[in-house]
Amino acid sequence: MAYLSTGSEWTFELIQRYDREIARIAGEFGLDSYPNQIEIITAEQMLDAYASAGLPVGYNHWSYGKHFLSSERSYQRGHMGLAYEIVINSNPCIAYLMEENTMPMQALTIAHACYGHNSFFKGNYLFRTWTNADAIIDYLLFAKNYVAECEQRYGEQEVELLLDSCHALQNYGVDRYKRPKKLSITEEQARQTERESYLQMQVNDLWRTLPKHRSHLLKEEEEAMEPEIAFPPEPQENLLYFIEKNAPKLQPWQREIVRIVRKIAQYFYPQRQTKVMNEGWATFWHYTILHQLYEEKLVNDAFMLELLQAHTNVIYQPPYHSPYYSGLNPYTLGFLMFQDLRRMCENPTEEDRRWAPEIAGSDWRQTLDFAMRNFKDESFLLQFLSPRVIRELKLFSVLDDDREGKLRVTAIHDDEGYRAIRQLLANQYDLSNMEPNIQVTNVDVGGDRSLTLRHLQSDRRPLAHSFDEVVRHVTRLWGFTVRLEVAYEDGRRELKYECKPERKHQHRKAA
């Protein structure tokens, strides 16, 4: 059989031919993916895509300009290479390929993005639960237009301030344990007006019958009064949702924008939780598929060498003492784990049988498919990180306790260490561990309407100094005093910061 191509130049016909072969092989391996839409773009367009976190359309905000300027500069100065592709979790799945890439690189990115990531988006339970690939592009478009319309009506500045505040809370826009409703563009538009009035009504309802404040009551009245109802009845971790539904002063359009930021944050939520798996899966598949192309003699040695070089760069893991070290490379970790999973199925050792009897010797395609569908980074590591991968990466754990003068190595890649390392690494990728746990615990419904946020500290880790600014943003959204208290592990509580809303000058229009 003839090679698909020999040179490094790509053409549209060649891309189509490669895609056909790669799709065939992916199908033979049982990958199930959305239809693909491959878009060829320039480096400059890639920078644009970077600035908007890969989203093809987005509302305007200065922070995206800032990201653009900084990535443009590091690109121009050669500090940073551009990603070979960006892929968007939508149906059809949009993948951007850069025109600068050679044909072998285009083939690699097609295998990586269009069949690796794509099948992950379609199969993984988090993506299935949290995102709706059919509707995301429409929703982004709706969001862009809505924000633009608000800018026209209420002024750019006003909208910008609101977005700033929402962005400060965008990691707190998800209910971790509730399933969100599916997005649908027609529904969004149809219900938007309805929702506006309904929301406002609900809010009004909450604030309607304000009892007198206790301090204003006479003694006997106070005794007669029922104890105040706690609101919210249970602590809320979805700050944006809470604000959208309950902030007393927000206008309906402001609530809609809070909702937009929340929905977009929700779209990114699965990606933040599956970095290792998602990249590992895509890397595993481009490696596997392209080797299959080579086996079938569809590509030549030169093609394969270029790919292997790129592949090696992608999965390079600098050791802890290297100047280039900046944490674990998710591509490396994920790729090694999926590779090892396959090996455990195909050539299990005695150790594997001891560690993972249910995996050793099973059908590798089924096992990998199961792993891809039903886990996120945290549970994936806990379930599948094998001693062999720990040894290969020479993982070790360091305990940094500010009460101790020195750092201590607590586990290394040996028999005693495997379990500890696996547990620790899983924790390390647990979102609830990475981000401070902050919840809305109380609103003084009967009093000054102040909102209390509580930071539940763990391992005595404090909040970074920017917390006061974030609280100021919350205050802007809430409209009344906001307090941040810290709950220490020993049960003590302490008021950390209190922010009162700025007094606005009353602009009264002359009647």
Added chain:
Amino acid sequence: MATVIDRRENGGNKSAVNQQRFIKRYREQIRQAVAKAVSGRKIMDIEQSGQVSIPVKDITEPVFHHGQGGKREWIHPGNKKFVRGDSFDRQQQGSGGGGSRASDSGEGEDDFVFTLSREDFLNFFFEDMALPDLAKRHLAKIAEVRKVRAGFSIDGTPSNLSILRTMRSSLGRRIALSSPYQKRLRELEAAYSEEIEAHGPYTDTAVEMMEKMRHLRACVDRVPFIEKLDLRYNNRVLKKRPQAQAVMFCLMDVSGSMDESRKDLAKRFFMLLYLFLKRNYERIDVVFIRHHTVAKEVEEEDFFHSRESGGTVVSSALKLMVEVIHDRYPASQWNIYCAQASDGDNWAGDSELCGRLLRESILPLVQYYAYVEVASEEPQNLWEEYLTVKNQFEHFAMQRIIGADEIYPVLHDLFQKRAAWPGR
């Protein structure tokens, strides 16, 4: 099966709006950064797009995250010497995670560095100098081009259609394509008239010939009157305006009283003149002359950064300039512009000589002479002398300045009268 779409034509810069918003939001910081960048630049580099850096603390987007402290246990790769229970000091490389990382570029982590486009950079520069819009537009404009005729081309817009040329080629084509038929037709016609002469029109041969002739005429008719191939368009190409060369003299007093901030003002003044010249001339030389009691021609680096002390004899610089003009920049071939900056504190008795030099040897040769006195006190003796010069010559301008926004009036005439000057 994937759909492949070529998006390259869509053009980039989707985030242009966002960039503008960023710039708008951090106007003040960027303005300061540009001012800083300008003082660090060479005059001839003023026009390039520029790197500016603003403090990162001003532009961070705050979020809740964990700070230093507490207890954390972190996994690292590449263990080569540790065993369980080893302990080491905190500052050691690769110790517990979350610590601050050294910046890799030599710039502090505290700066957000980015590149401002040429337009944005100049806008900030002009803003500082309070330039009126007209002057700004004039300066920021890319070199002027105009369209000149350049023959004919085979494609273009209908409005550029050259009818004469089109018809000429149409005619040529028609002649060429129909001539074989015409020739045979003529022969046939001759034969036919002989035939009917001899045998009358109703013989088989005559009818057959008639048929052939009809066919040939149809062939001729089938040659189209006009075809796409014939179309000719007037062709115009963009041509840069013919421009002459100019030389710009920067004269500066470097006596002890000129401190850094005064030099910075002077530099801005020179930059503005340079920008103006850049618009109007293809080639510009810049000559730097500094002086205290004696004058010296120097490189830009020395011009702004070295400091001398002692008295001031302005005429020394003027004399040197006259020499340089005679040696290297004959007024017949060069447009000469002079910019002089001084604190005006001249050696008594020298000012008169300066006035004479200007009147007799310099002003007749130059296009424009601009003088700024960077001073805060009363006008000095040089000022008095120059005032008399000003009254005699139209292309001499002077101004006392304290801030950068006062520079423009010196060059005001220059921007206004531009159209009136003939290039030499």
